Amino acid sequence: EHRKGANGLDKVVLREARRISAEVYLYGGHVTSWKDEHGEELLFVSNKAIFKPPKAIRGGIPICFPQFSNFGQLEAHGFARNKIWSVDTDPPPFPVPISSRAYIDLILKPTDEDLKIWPHSFEYRLRVALGPGGDLMLTSRIRNTNADGKPFSFTFAYHTYFSISDISEIRVEGLETLDYLDNLQDRARFTEQGDAIVFESELDRIYLGTPSKIAIIDHEKKRTFVVRKGGLPDAVVWNPWDKKAKAMADFGDDEYKRMVCVEAAAIEKAITLKPGEEWTGKLELSAVPSSYYSGQ
Ligand code: TA6
Secondary structure (H helix, E strand, O other): OEEEOHHHOEEEEEEOOOOOEEEEEOEOOEEEEEEOOOOOEOEOEOOOOOOOOOOOOOEOEOEEOOOOOOOOOOOOOOOHHHOEOEEOOOOOOOOOOOOOOOEEEEEEOOOHHHHHHOOOOEEEEEEEEEOOOOOEEEEEEEEEOOOOOOOEEEEEEEOOEEEOOOHHHEEEEOOOOOEEEEOOOOOEEEEOOOOOEOOOOOEEEEEOOOOOEEEEEEOOOOEEEEEEEEOOOEEEEEEOHHHHHHHOOOOOOOHHHHEEEEEEEEEEEEEEEOOOOEEEEEEEEEEEEHHHOOOO
């Protein structure tokens, strides 16, 4: 279902059984909504989000490609989140057929202008799908189409903003004992000591070589988000807290209390593709009542 979203930008609405739905803007290939069977929104989007190029939409799932943050010479988080993607009407077969009919295939290819900034030809195919049970699945397939025989390297993140009851009431499990780079301390390397991550102040870390499953446990909502990922060894955890919230023009002063970013990523080791090679990076999100979540 194609519709006009904020500021006349094109979006695609996916619907599954009951009230399960998702919305994807062609601007950024950006998922801005994911609703459960009660019609409840599971992703955070700021009330101050600016739905207007060239500013990336604040919230949902920005795609960080071909660069995470400022790990390189490009603009922060790369350019994919600031481009108008196209609907891919004839995608090549996906390795695993999906059971849902609620999906959309998008494609991004560099323009001549993009090639001046990042001189590599690529095809980026993104499939966004809703599972029958309400899971949200994103599959990215990036292919090197360079004709000059040159490989390219990139870093990547699904910069997912989850909607939560209260940042002081949640914990993130699955990252215990791992090493991380602390973005608030010049990316120095530390080892996680806690049983789970809890939030008492600004936090901005890149956890390295993580398990493929991470849980965000929201005590107040009695809901657990389960993040499953493939091809993405790292995981970023971010909450801006009050000072940084105030410094962001497109983010409300108190909104940090209602969001957390847990981002499936490939950062520490860049991904390198030779011409003709393709990389796949997967994200699968589920929201389950906490009573159903056993931890494993
Ligand atoms: O993923 C965490 C992070 O890189 C933070 O350092 C933070 O600044 C955030 O992303 C948001 O970046 P943005 O460019 O969207 O303002």
